[in-house]
Amino acid sequence: MPAVGQNVLRKEGRGKVTGAAKYVDDLSFPGMLYGSTIRSTIPCGRIRSTRPEFDPSEWVVAGVPDIPGKNVIALIEDDQPCLADGRVRHVAEPILLLAHADREALAGAKVAVDYEPETPVYDPAASPRVFKEILIEKGDLGKGFSRAARVVEGEYRTGHQEQLYIECNGVIAVPENGGITVYGSLQCPYYVHKALVVLLGLPPERVRVVQTETGGGFGGKEEYPSMLAGHASILALKAGRPVKMVYDRVEDMLATTKRHPSIVRHRTGVASDGRIVAMDIDVLMDGGAYLTLSPVVLSRGVLHATGPYRCDDVRVHGRVVMTNTPPNGAFRGFGAPQTLFAAEVHMERISEALEMDPVRLRELNLFRPGDTTATGQVLGADCSAAEVLREAVARTGFDARRQALSGTNAGIGLSLFFHGSGFTGGGEVRLASRASLALTPTGARILVGSTEIGQGTRTIHAQIVADALGIPYENVEVSDADTACVPDSGPTVASRTCMVVGKILQNCALEMKARLGSLSPARYLELHGPLVVTREYEKPAELEWSDETYRGDAYGAYGWGCNVAEVERDPDTFEIRPVRLTAVCEIGKAIHPTLAAGQIEGGTAQGIGYAILEEVVFRDGAMANAQMTNYVVPTTLDTPPIDVVILESAYPHGPHGAKGIGEMPIDGPAPAIVNAIRHMGVDLRQIPATPERVMEASCVSP
Amino acid sequence: MADDSRSGFTRRDLVRGALVGAVAATAGAKTPAEADRGIGPGAVPITLQINGQTHRLTAEPRVVLADALRDRLGLTGTKVVCGRGACGACTVLVDGNPVCSCLLLAAEVQGRKITTIEALASDGRMKPIQEAFVAADALQCGFCTSGMVMSCKALLDRTPKPTRDEIRHAVSGNLCRCGTYPHVFDAVERAAGIRTAEGRAHPPDGTPVFQTLAASRTFTSDQRVDAGVAEALDLEEA
Ligand code: FES
Ligand code: FES
Numbered sequence: 001m002p003a004v005g006q007n008v009l010r011k012e013g014r015g016k017v018t019g020a021a022k023y024v025d026d027l028s029f030p031g032m033l034y035g036s037t038i039r040s041t042i043p044c045g046r047i048r049s050t051r052p053e054f055d056p057s058e059w060v061v062a063g064v065p066d067i068p069g070k071n072v073i074a075l076i077e078d079d080q081p082c083l084a085d086g087r088v089r090h091v092a093e094p095i096l097l098l099a100h101a102d103r104e105a106l107a108g109a110k111v112a113v114d115y116e117p118e119t120p121v122y123d124p125a126a127s128p129r130v131f132k133e134i135l136i137e138k139g140d141l142g143k144g145f146s147r148a149a150r151v152v153e154g155e156y157r158t159g160h161q162e163q164l165y166i167e168c169n170g171v172i173a174v175p176e177n178g179g180i181t182v183y184g185s186l187q188c189p190y191y192v193h194k195a196l197v198v199l200l201g202l203p204p205e206r207v208r209v210v211q212t213e214t215g216g217g218f219g220g221k222e223e224y225p226s227m228l229a230g231h232a233s234i235l236a237l238k239a240g241r242p243v244k245m246v247y248d249r250v251e252d253m254l255a256t257t258k259r260h261p262s263i264v265r266h267r268t269g270v271a272s273d274g275r276i277v278a279m280d281i282d283v284l285m286d287g288g289a290y291l292t293l294s295p296v297v298l299s300r301g302v303l304h305a306t307g308p309y310r311c312d313d314v315r316v317h318g319r320v321v322m323t324n325t326p327p328n329g330a331f332r333g334f335g336a337p338q339t340l341f342a343a344e345v346h347m348e349r350i351s352e353a354l355e356m357d358p359v360r361l362r363e364l365n366l367f368r369p370g371d372t373t374a375t376g377q378v379l380g381a382d383c384s385a386a387e388v389l390r391e392a393v394a395r396t397g398f399d400a401r402r403q404a405l406s407g408t409n410a411g412i413g414l415s416l417f418f419h420g421s422g423f424t425g426g427g428e429v430r431l432a433s434r435a436s437l438a439l440t441p442t443g444a445r446i447l448v449g450s451t452e453i454g455q456g457t458r459t460i461h462a463q464i465v466a467d468a469l470g471i472p473y474e475n476v477e478v479s480d481a482d483t484a485c486v487p488d489s490g491p492t493v494a495s496r497t498c499m500v501v502g503k504i505l506q507n508c509a510l511e512m513k514a515r516l517g518s519l520s521p522a523r524y525l526e527l528h529g530p531l532v533v534t535r536e537y538e539k540p541a542e543l544e545w546s547d548e549t550y551r552g553d554a555y556g557a558y559g560w561g562c563n564v565a566e567v568e569r570d571p572d573t574f575e576i577r578p579v580r581l582t583a584v585c586e587i588g589k590a591i592h593p594t595l596a597a598g599q600i601e602g603g604t605a606q607g608i609g610y611a612i613l614e615e616v617v618f619r620d621g622a623m624a625n626a627q628m629t630n631y632v633v634p635t636t637l638d639t640p641p642i643d644v645v646i647l648e649s650a651y652p653h654g655p656h657g658a659k660g661i662g663e664m665p666i667d668g669p670a671p672a673i674v675n676a677i678r679h680m681g682v683d684l685r686q687i688p689a690t691p692e693r694v695m696e697a698s699c700v701s702p
Numbered sequence: 703m704a705d706d707s708r709s710g711f712t713r714r715d716l717v718r719g720a721l722v723g724a725v726a727a728t729a730g731a732k733t734p735a736e737a738d739r740g741i742g743p744g745a746v747p748i749t750l751q752i753n754g755q756t757h758r759l760t761a762e763p764r765v766v767l768a769d770a771l772r773d774r775l776g777l778t779g780t781k782v783v784c785g786r787g788a789c790g791a792c793t794v795l796v797d798g799n800p801v802c803s804c805l806l807l808a809a810e811v812q813g814r815k816i817t818t819i820e821a822l823a824s825d826g827r828m829k830p831i832q833e834a835f836v837a838a839d840a841l842q843c844g845f846c847t848s849g850m851v852m853s854c855k856a857l858l859d860r861t862p863k864p865t866r867d868e869i870r871h872a873v874s875g876n877l878c879r880c881g882t883y884p885h886v887f888d889a890v891e892r893a894a895g896i897r898t899a900e901g902r903a904h905p906p907d908g909t910p911v912f913q914t915l916a917a918s919r920t921f922t923s924d925q926r927v928d929a930g931v932a933e934a935l936d937l938e939e940a
Binding site for chain 2: 007009010012013014015016017018019020021022023025026163164165166167168213214215216217218248249453454455456594595597598601602603604605606627628629633634635636637639641642
């Protein structure tokens, strides 16, 4: 029986339900020390001096001079130091590292830092530094607006969001074999590897990175582990002993990355029949103090900024800028939730301005196969915007429900969205990801750098390989993500692990099957010895993209989604309570329907938090609510029943037609919920929709 | 965060540090800092009944149960996430009741019957609730899972056939950022025999969950919503 499409048992399920799975803080090494970080308490300024307030003889203290290589976290641009280089640019910036055998002594260690403060920048609109600017142009905007009967304008704002993976960031660095081995909770072992080679000045073969079981990432363990691994490695090399650094929740929330806040402005020309004839969109994102991943977050943001709507005359202008706050980074959705929020709330405002039914307006404008996106990409037959909208509207009885709730303290709203799978544009070509498959006596072992962070990497990869080889799922093993034995399969991000890496694995398995011929694995090994098949990403011939002009096929494939949210407003406290949420997603192929539903439910829950609960409060450049007691994420009581509907329309280059799924579900809930609030006559254009904001908007709305 | 006056010395740091001495000692790395911390009363003998066994240890009265389990007794299945009672990841059973082990002092629970996740499959066979978690895929990253399973076990021990609402409330203190809640409800209902494995795929009302549309297949998850949809449709008719 084929494994793909079946709900086979998750590979690591047993380990996780019995408590046997080992996460980084469950591990210990002989002679291990604990490390901690002395961090900046001011947002911007020069460091005059640092003076430990303890007897340093018992301690390992490391600073910039102890960095054997280059003092940078190598990622896109080398602008972020591993330890402050005499200046600090955000609160919680690392300055000094300490290690000690006693965690308690460590927590009590004080270092006096003398600063010469400078004036910080918090307002992105007033930032002196633009990290990246992108312009997408299609057609002739002036001509488009000249055809418009109405012009609708609006500004939409989204806040920071904390990933709040349940396991905090943590690593253990072990000096060995003339180099360093790092065990850690992380998404991208080869990102960490690349950063350590530069930071430690070691040859690549002396750096080994091993992912331990990882308690969630959601993007939050894409880049930051390079920083943390760097810190632990510097200490471990200086001490000559293993060093464990596991953040507590407060430190993790204060110091690590969050979702970029955004301000998006739309000016849209609409013809009298409701057709959109011109779109002028301006996107501003707050990157925080260093560039990190901001250019790519902005890229995904602007590429999704039009929403799934066709228009001949479009301009999208995006900027991501510096502020003196901790760098913002990857979080599920990666720029798209911000711009899709704006696009879909703006769409609702257009329907209000035109007094046109919101479903009808969307039907009239949505992408259909053969339409071109803002970058000129022609959408294939798997473009399913119409299908997901139709299914969501029918399933929820949207029109009737909307009428029934009119004028009450409840509302219903919808959002239509799409999400590109894999790296943007030529990114996949540059990554040149590889995957390997090793023959075992009973089947095969998967060797990939892709990590299991809860989303089911091990399971779906094994399903794909099992079917390609024609062997039972149970006979496929999955190797740990350890740079000493797996190839670089690219980072575990961007909804690419199934569609891109899964496809490479499928090719490996097909080649292996051809090599085996009629021999059983055991017989082949007996006759010919070990067999390892390695394949590389192959770009589908028709995909073309230019980073210079931002024209072409931005993504190999898009997933399509429609959410319908029904909410109630408490008449006294103005709290918004989601009553039910319907999530229709077209994902190409559900390799594992239950896992796929889990991704949709999980992304939707995080999207609900983004919409109404999760507010990062910044005070003087620092997160003021860096605790789980006052940064609130959805519990079972805040999560309404989520009705998941999966549609499949195959992408020809995905394994079994699969597209990406991990990120898309978080795009829809915030605009659907805000549109449901708008249905109550409340003019809200910002998230999170906290009771304070809803009260304010309710009081000024008619 | 030693230089950060806002965070300062958390209770977890305090008690964790107290335990590190033991860990470091086994690693042969005793330091003068361990000798006398000067924080609270010194170490006392503590006897704990854990998973049917008696464990004797010496620890300061300020040591919380979660750290005693993890750092002293090597029972690392119990996870610590927030250290202040906000997430439920550290849930263990004390006399059958689910409690946050990060908030309980080890010395307080002497003589009480403590059950951790490690007890559930101690004979190599998973308990029905664990089987159901795996079968329903009620876990993703797994970091909340030990606590989630313990809360569900306590519920089923008390209420063998819980309602959906009872389940929802029983795990409302267990944060799952991966959002496995609907699958957790499914797992508990399977373990309770309320639903079968096929129950999810073929709800009792016979609604097929896999549905072949023109070019696509449909899979839906929460049958409870169907009631909501029915209600909406009723409204439409009304
Ligand atoms: S760790 Fe105990 S409740 Fe969070
Ligand atoms: S499974 Fe990841 S937090 Fe619950």
